[in-house]
Amino acid sequence: xxxxxxxxxxxxxxxxxxxxxxxxxxxxxxxxxxxxxxxxxxxxxxxxxxxxxxxxxxxxxxxxxxxxxxxxxxxxxxxxxx
Numbered sequence: 631x632x633x634x635x636x637x638x639x640x641x642x643x644x645x646x647x648x649x650x651x652x653x654x655x656x657x658x659x660x661x662x663x664x665x666x667x668x669x670x671x672x673x674x675x676x677x678x679x680x681x682x683x684x685x686x687x688x689x690x691x692x693x694x695x696x697x698x699x700x701x702x703x704x705x706x707x708x709x710x711x712x
Contacts, residue, residue: 639698640698647688652666655669658687658688675701676695681696
């Protein structure tokens with residue numbers, strides 16, 4: 631059997647569940663607009679507590695939320711010596 635690997639962003643998942651704007655997501659999930667923006671644009675990842683919160687407030691099944699791609703760790707900014 632051929633396995634197909636697809637990337638799943640939180641943004642795509644939310645759109646499938648009827649939230650097409652950051653504002654709608656922030657209101658339904660009871661988040662600040664800034665935090666909703668950071669999640670929507672994958673600037674921050676979904677932790678365990680956030681997964682539970684989104685499941686409870688939005689009704690999205692946990693198995694779907696768990697499939698959201700993790701946010702890659704950023705490399706620390708290195709200063710250049712003058």
